[in-house]
Amino acid sequence: MAKVPSAAISRLVTYLRILEDLEARGVNRTSSEQLSEEAQVTAFQVRKDLSYFGSYGTRGVGYTVPVLRRELQQILGLNRRWGLCIVGMGRLGQALADYPGFDEHFDLRGFFDIDPAKHGLSFRGVAVEALEHLPRAVAERRIEVGLIAVPADSAQSVADRMIDSGLRGILNFAPVVLEVPKEVAVENVDFLAGLSRLSFFILNPRLREEMIG
Amino acid sequence: MAKVPSAAISRLVTYLRILEDLEARGVNRTSSEQLSEEAQVTAFQVRKDLSYFGSYGTRGVGYTVPVLRRELQQILGLNRRWGLCIVGMGRLGQALADYPGFDEHFDLRGFFDIDPAKHGLSFRGVAVEALEHLPRAVAERRIEVGLIAVPADSAQSVADRMIDSGLRGILNFAPVVLEVPKEVAVENVDFLAGLSRLSFFILNPRLREEMIG
The missing domain is CATH 1.10.10.10 (Winged helix-like DNA-binding domain superfamily/Winged helix DNA-binding domain)
Structure with missing residues (x-):
């Protein structure tokens, strides 16, 4: 190819x-x-x-x-169902857990936070758990992709734990470049890059209209 | 060019x-x-x-x-400072308002919600206001870019109000394609697309490693 x-x-x-x-x-x-x-x-x-x-x-x-x-x-690969989890159940993690736009291909199967105060919450009928439960949950619930919604300074350590637990893909919301082995896929949700693009396009409206791709 | x-x-x-x-x-x-x-x-x-x-x-x-x-x-266009506002101060809007990664080029100058229960909150020293205040705030505080953090079914009407108020760029977090006049720039923060890309890359690791661009 x-x-x-x-x-x-x-x-x-x-x-x-x-x-x-x-x-x-x-x-x-x-x-x-x-x-x-x-x-x-x-x-x-x-x-x-x-x-x-x-x-x-x-x-x-x-x-x-x-x-x-x-x-x-x-x-x-959207002719199958992917099991997801979220680590970091602060406001961003909670907003993601309640996000109505997940379609039938993405199934939230676990929510994790280090803060015991979060462990009483539940989303989509699934309780928030201690991060220590991640490896077992990944194995038992066939979780394959992890969403990182923790602050930047703990994102790499969460990524390491996800990878050790066997996750194959990471959607990273933290503003940090993760280092991962090459067999793990990472996508960054990077809205500051979106703002920088807006800055360019506001100042260059003609270029935007002509833009290709 | x-x-x-x-x-x-x-x-x-x-x-x-x-x-x-x-x-x-x-x-x-x-x-x-x-x-x-x-x-x-x-x-x-x-x-x-x-x-x-x-x-x-x-x-x-x-x-x-x-x-x-x-x-x-x-x-x-990052040799200047852009004034931003957020409309929709639910969990996502609040997570964005508290996001520590905004650099010196992006300045949050207004927070808006239709829900009066939100109007008591304040972020970065700026109180959440009624959406009716948007046009005046845009004019008085030189707000140029709006972040849409409302549910999908109200995103277009919020975009319309932003444009009527004179905003030139929109960063849209709602899972909907906005219709805007061609002089307004829109960027979508689309994490479902990120998940779909992950799906592809997990199934095609070799392609990902070879990938260009």
């Missing part, structure tokens, strides 16, 4: 959402032009992103919405 | 952080190779990203860290 730019994966997520939306509206056929318009990229980009993973659609006919939706789900 | 890929702006933010870190450690010179290694992109990518905005560095000599840092700050 050709080297895939990391940004292509983000775009596949966007295409999938557009397809889900089209499907929910009963639309059966689409085109790289329609996808590109809604995703605000070029039609060439859409075709190129899909081409990394196979041959989709028919020239001059386009794509069948439910078929391409299923294929994208499979490429992204 | 050549068309700039949107992802290049994200990478400039990454380069800036690396330079700030080098400068804090007293390092005075760097190279596209060093930047590329720390940013996990190719050296060609670093030089190309910088080339959109001018001519930086000297062949065979590299970059002077504080000079390139200042130039990147200027490109990104």
Whole structure:
């Protein structure tokens, strides 16, 4: 397979959402032009992103919405259910635990905090536990991905414990670059980077409008 | 100026952080190779990203860290201070208001909620106010960017009020695509997309290691 730019994966997520939306509206056929318009990229980009993973659609006919939706789900690994946990049940962790937008592919199965005062709380019918319970919970409840919602200065030690417990992916909300073995995937939710991008785009509105990708 | 890929702006933010870190450690010179290694992109990518905005560095000599840092700050508009407000002071809004990672370029100047029960709270010495106060606060306190931390079903109406009040940029935490006039910049903090990317990368570890960009 050709080297895939990391940004292509983000775009596949966007295409999938557009397809889900089209499907929910009963639309059966689409085109790289329609996808590109809604995703605000070029039609060439859409075709190129899909081409990394196979041959989709028919020239001059386009794509069948439910078929391409299923294929994208499979490429992204969203044809299965992922078990998640949150470590750090302060306000951010609690906001995440109550977040209504998790879809059927992401299942919150554990909440952990070092503060015993948090252990009385429960979310989605699951009680907040001591961090010491993490390894057992990971094994027993098939938890695969951990969300880090602790302060920056404890994020690395939480990441280490997650990895020791067998987690394979980390979604990090702490403003720190985590060091992890190469077999562990990390995504950072970095809203300061979003603010820096806004700063640029506010000052360069014309560039933003012309922007590709 | 050549068309700039949107992802290049994200990478400039990454380069800036690396330079700030080098400068804090007293390092005075760097190279596209060093930047590329720390940013996990190719050296060609670093030089190309910088080339959109001018001519930086000297062949065979590299970059002077504080000079390139200042130039990147200027490109990104981070040589000034941006006034921010948060609308929606539930757990997420409160977590954001107390977030310690805002640097000197971002200044929280207003907190708003429709719920009167929230109006007694205060963060960073600023009281939470009724949403009706937004237009006046924007004008009087030079607020330019709004953070949306309300539920999905009220995010668009909050965005509309922000735009009517004169905000030029929106950082949206709600899981919804906002419709805004083209002169307003929007960035979405989308952690479900982060989870979808994790799903892909956990299932494709080899692709992740080889990944470019």
